[in-house]
Amino acid sequence: MEIGVGLLGGGTVGGELAKRLLEDHAAILAKSGIDLRLRGVAVRELDKPRLFPSRYIVDRPEVLVLMPQVDLVVELMGGVDPARELVLSALDLGKPVITANKELLSLHGPELFARAADKGVSLLFEAAVGGGIPLIRPLSESLAGEKIERVTGIVNGTTNYILTAMDSDGMAYHEALASAQRLGYAEADPTADVSGGDAAAKAAILAGLAFGQWVNITRVYREGITELSTVDMKFAHQLGYGVKLLAVADASSQGPAVRVHPALVPTGHPLALIRGANNGVFLEGPSIGELLFLGPGAGGRPTATAVLGDVILASREFLAGTKVAPRVRFGNGAVRDFSEVETQWYLRLEVRDAPGVLAQIASVFGAHQVSIKSVWQEGRGDGATLLLITHHAREDRHRAAGRDLEKLEVVRQVAATIRVIGASP
Amino acid sequence: MEIGVGLLGGGTVGGELAKRLLEDHAAILAKSGIDLRLRGVAVRELDKPRLFPSRYIVDRPEVLVLMPQVDLVVELMGGVDPARELVLSALDLGKPVITANKELLSLHGPELFARAADKGVSLLFEAAVGGGIPLIRPLSESLAGEKIERVTGIVNGTTNYILTAMDSDGMAYHEALASAQRLGYAEADPTADVSGGDAAAKAAILAGLAFGQWVNITRVYREGITELSTVDMKFAHQLGYGVKLLAVADASSQGPAVRVHPALVPTGHPLALIRGANNGVFLEGPSIGELLFLGPGAGGRPTATAVLGDVILASREFLAGTKVAPRVRFGNGAVRDFSEVETQWYLRLEVRDAPGVLAQIASVFGAHQVSIKSVWQEGRGDGATLLLITHHAREDRHRAAGRDLEKLEVVRQVAATIRVIGASP
Numbered sequence: 001m002e003i004g005v006g007l008l009g010g011g012t013v014g015g016e017l018a019k020r021l022l023e024d025h026a027a028i029l030a031k032s033g034i035d036l037r038l039r040g041v042a043v044r045e046l047d048k049p050r051l052f053p054s055r056y057i058v059d060r061p062e063v064l065v066l067m068p069q070v071d072l073v074v075e076l077m078g079g080v081d082p083a084r085e086l087v088l089s090a091l092d093l094g095k096p097v098i099t100a101n102k103e104l105l106s107l108h109g110p111e112l113f114a115r116a117a118d119k120g121v122s123l124l125f126e127a128a129v130g131g132g133i134p135l136i137r138p139l140s141e142s143l144a145g146e147k148i149e150r151v152t153g154i155v156n157g158t159t160n161y162i163l164t165a166m167d168s169d170g171m172a173y174h175e176a177l178a179s180a181q182r183l184g185y186a187e188a189d190p191t192a193d194v195s196g197g198d199a200a201a202k203a204a205i206l207a208g209l210a211f212g213q214w215v216n217i218t219r220v221y222r223e224g225i226t227e228l229s230t231v232d233m234k235f236a237h238q239l240g241y242g243v244k245l246l247a248v249a250d251a252s253s254q255g256p257a258v259r260v261h262p263a264l265v266p267t268g269h270p271l272a273l274i275r276g277a278n279n280g281v282f283l284e285g286p287s288i289g290e291l292l293f294l295g296p297g298a299g300g301r302p303t304a305t306a307v308l309g310d311v312i313l314a315s316r317e318f319l320a321g322t323k324v325a326p327r328v329r330f331g332n333g334a335v336r337d338f339s340e341v342e343t344q345w346y347l348r349l350e351v352r353d354a355p356g357v358l359a360q361i362a363s364v365f366g367a368h369q370v371s372i373k374s375v376w377q378e379g380r381g382d383g384a385t386l387l388l389i390t391h392h393a394r395e396d397r398h399r400a401a402g403r404d405l406e407k408l409e410v411v412r413q414v415a416a417t418i419r420v421i422g423a424s425p
Numbered sequence: 426m427e428i429g430v431g432l433l434g435g436g437t438v439g440g441e442l443a444k445r446l447l448e449d450h451a452a453i454l455a456k457s458g459i460d461l462r463l464r465g466v467a468v469r470e471l472d473k474p475r476l477f478p479s480r481y482i483v484d485r486p487e488v489l490v491l492m493p494q495v496d497l498v499v500e501l502m503g504g505v506d507p508a509r510e511l512v513l514s515a516l517d518l519g520k521p522v523i524t525a526n527k528e529l530l531s532l533h534g535p536e537l538f539a540r541a542a543d544k545g546v547s548l549l550f551e552a553a554v555g556g557g558i559p560l561i562r563p564l565s566e567s568l569a570g571e572k573i574e575r576v577t578g579i580v581n582g583t584t585n586y587i588l589t590a591m592d593s594d595g596m597a598y599h600e601a602l603a604s605a606q607r608l609g610y611a612e613a614d615p616t617a618d619v620s621g622g623d624a625a626a627k628a629a630i631l632a633g634l635a636f637g638q639w640v641n642i643t644r645v646y647r648e649g650i651t652e653l654s655t656v657d658m659k660f661a662h663q664l665g666y667g668v669k670l671l672a673v674a675d676a677s678s679q680g681p682a683v684r685v686h687p688a689l690v691p692t693g694h695p696l697a698l699i700r701g702a703n704n705g706v707f708l709e710g711p712s713i714g715e716l717l718f719l720g721p722g723a724g725g726r727p728t729a730t731a732v733l734g735d736v737i738l739a740s741r742e743f744l745a746g747t748k749v750a751p752r753v754r755f756g757n758g759a760v761r762d763f764s765e766v767e768t769q770w771y772l773r774l775e776v777r778d779a780p781g782v783l784a785q786i787a788s789v790f791g792a793h794q795v796s797i798k799s800v801w802q803e804g805r806g807d808g809a810t811l812l813l814i815t816h817h818a819r820e821d822r823h824r825a826a827g828r829d830l831e832k833l834e835v836v837r838q839v840a841a842t843i844r845v846i847g848a849s850p
Contacts, residue, residue: 020570020712024570024572027572028569028570030637030756031569031637031754032569032637032754033754126567132712132713132714132716133716134559134562134563134566134567134568134716137559137562137563137566137567138559138562138563141559141562141734141737141738142551142559142562142731142734142735143559143730143734144453144456144457144733144734144737144738145445145449145453145730145732145733145734145736145737146730146733146734147449147452212455212456212457270719273698285730286726287445287557287726287727287729287730288557288720288721288726288727288730289557289720289721289726289727290720290721291557291558291559291718291719291720291721292717292718292719292720293716293717293718293719294695294716294717294718294719295713295714295715295716295717296713296714296715296716301711301712301713301714302712302713302714304712305568305570305571305710305712305713306567307570308569308570308571309566309567309568309569309570309571310567311570312566312569312570313566313569316750316752317750319750320748320749320750323745324745325741325742325744325745327741329456329457329458331455
């Protein structure tokens with residue numbers, strides 16, 4: 001029952017996985033009956049210190065994949081090249097592949113899953129979304145019989161850490177980012193996280209599984225957290241909301257709509273409780289009602305645990321010695337543009353305190369069929385601030401209203417617009 | 426890709442499943458590629474109104490299992506007889522079995538899983554614990570590589586509904602039970618729920634999966650909610666706790682210890698947030714840290730969704746046409762007795778207000794090596810009430826101290842003892 005594991009990538013997750021494969025070998029064998037043997041770890045930089053003995057290091061990933069004593073390939077290098085080629089060549093050799101590479105999956109998922117299905121080989125990716133939280137298998141298997149209506153999640157730990165610091169400690173964005181970088185929660189170049197790009201790739205994968213239809217990442221609307229100000233976090237608090245970077249996917253007869261953007265979330269909502277680098281995903285469907293999964297969204301140890309679960313499952317199937325039936329099936333229907341989705345907005349307007357200001361603002365909203373749910377005024381005179389929350393209306397109408405508000409003489413600035421999620425209608 | 430489904434049981438969950446198999450046939454086919462055909466529903470009472478057309482009703486379950494057009498059997502009748510025989514005969518015929526029968530599994534799991542492994546057939550049971558919450562597959566597959574240290578869960582919706590009503594609405598136990606019965610959350614004979622028996626079966630199953638070792642239900646310590654008083658719920662509140670019926674399983678070098686009992690849970694703990702008939706399970710491990718799963722713990726629709734997920738997975742495997750590798754492996758090690766586990770207790774003592782009362786009480790605890798964490802006194806004179814919370818000490822020492830307290834002249838009554846969970850040490 002020996003399974004030779006070839007590991008591509010020896011960084012945070014890969015290094016931890018190598019360590020676990022070596023140190024927990026006996027425990028895994030006892031619990032699962034599978035004798036996992038690490039055959040090698042392909043790394044880019046040969047001289048860096050690692051969590052595992054250097055004799056496992058190999059420098060040519062393409063050779064590791066080909067080695068006959070490698071039965072199963074784990075791809076944790078990230079990026080598209082050469083990961084895509086390596087995964088395809090492993091599948092072609094009939095070797096199961098485990099990957100945590102959301103970028104690769106969100107760009108080339110259909111090609112990779114088709115190849116795996118064609119070869120009757122497993123392609124598993126539990127660690128690609130939600131770090132250590134089991135999400136992929138519950139969505140694709142346990143809930144295979146449910147018509148999921150909506151997935152709402154905090155799927156990026158870095159940005160949730162930053163937003164929690166801004167919210168609780170009143171830090172400015174750049175201060176919170178620097179703190180995240182010091183603690184290793186954010187990379188030196190944080191763009192993928194703070195731009196919403198990482199969350200968008202995960203949202204595309206979750207939507208694909210939830211609705212059984214592939215969503216190309218280019219169809220995911222994306223707005224990051226770099227423009228968020230502590231002023232709005234304070235106002236949000238006063239109004240009973242927290243601010244979170246959310247990935248939202250919902251089903252409709254015109255196809256799924258998928259987006260990532262900051263949102264005001266009512267403080268009583270379960271997602272408002274997720275703090276620091278944790279992640280959480282909230283699923284809604286007609287039969288299950290509401291399901292919530294919470295846990296560590298990132299980090300080497302939790303993520304390596306998710307990979308290890310996939311390694312054990314794929315090994316079990318590999319040892320059964322037969323063509324594996326594909327777990328995920330993706331249709332190719334329409335994807336709905338976010339501009340058509342009904343949203344609610346919070347707006348912060350800097351206004352002149354002239355008579356009839358609110359009437360002029362209300363008439364702009366009215367002209368775009370957006371109605372105002374509530375209004376608060378802060379301050380007076382030329383420094384007056386108006387906070388508005390709208391009722392549900394199409395996103396494009398909100399945008400058009402926002403543009404027209406900018407043109408009003410009495411509006412000095414549309415200082416912030418943030419969507420609102422989960423509020424009572 | 427046609428799969429004939431034979432359904433044993435047409436009650437709350439079975440009726441809902443039959444309805445879904447018929448109504449959602451096209452949607453399931455589109456999403457999963459599996460053409461599920463309901464071949465018949467075996468029911469005990471032939472004349473009751475059902476959620477599905479009566480032409481599907483059959484009266485002899487053993488014939489339904491044998492029918493060649495039945496490829497897969499779903500057992501939702503509950504109880505051990507004749508469920509056990511029917512499941513075994515289906516497995517013997519090479520037919521995958523899906524069951525939600527926690528009683529059957531907790532009593533005869535090893536026999537059933539051995540038979541399924543022997544025949545290379547799936548025996549799936551996602552719906553047996555946690556209703557619509559995916560728990561079984563995350564525990565047995567996604568977390569297969571984790572050394573889970575503790576499982577703490579609210580796994581019985583009926584008792585959680587009753588405790589929520591006692592806690593929020595100040596209802597007495599019998600009032601809350603009657604309300605649960607009116608709303609269909611509790612059965613006419615609520616014994617299995619309120620005694621902790623249902624939760625104990627689920628705890629045994631969860632422990633088996635978490636630790637890879639079978640725990641016989643007779644080894645699960647069990648205490649129900651029938652003795653709980655609203656007085657203690659009020660005191661608990663004042664001290665910053667809610668009262669929940671918990672299933673707790675933890676690993677130790679002497680084997681797992683598994684128990685079900687009411688417990689004081691700090692109000693900030695995620696399990697304290699679970700209200701009404703919802704369920705939630707909290708997992709702890711060295712690599713994943715903490716994971717939480719929340720959702721509907723009971724009810725026909727969520728539970729049928731969990732069953733349906735298993736039906737689709739088993740069908741996929743059945744269609745792949747090969748011997749299925751067993752998912753669950755159970756060792757046969759020692760089970761640790763609850764009396765050896767370290768616990769914390771809340772005690773409510775009715776005492777005489779004599780000089781030196783506390784000194785006498787403290788010396789009893791001291792004699793049993795239990796130390797007191799905090800004490801509150803309510804009232805004076807002969808009606809004085811003393812509330813104590815102890816530090817961690819072995820359960821059997823707590824019990825011995827409790828017995829000796831009863832013997833003290835100054836203690837009129839040990840009016841309540843409830844364990845405390847999740848508090849800072």
